[in-house]
Amino acid sequence: MTTAHTAPPPERVPGRAWTVRLTGYADRSATVSCSNTACTMPARSKDLAALRRFAAQHAAAHAKAATVRANA
Numbered sequence: 001m002t003t004a005h006t007a008p009p010p011e012r013v014p015g016r017a018w019t020v021r022l023t024g025y026a027d028r029s030a031t032v033s034c035s036n037t038a039c040t041m042p043a044r045s046k047d048l049a050a051l052r053r054f055a056a057q058h059a060a061a062h063a064k065a066a067t068v069r070a071n072a
Helices: 048-065
Strands: 020-024 030-034
Touching: 020 048, 030 048
Parallel strands: none
Antiparallel strands: 020 030
16 A cells, blocks of 8 residues: 655755855955855955965854754
8 A cells, every 4th residue: 555645745944054255366365255244254365274264164153153943
């Protein structure tokens, strides 16, 4: 015997997503940007290692601040 669900599946609720981007330039400098416009980013810099660390810490801070949805 096979059972089939007749009700359509519930609509998917999108999760949170942030995009933290490092953008490099021809003069060997870079910038960090975040898709959340409320975030403050450092100025364009040639210290790429520091910008990479900042980007990783920034993404981790977003993940830490995220809360689990009640219906998850």
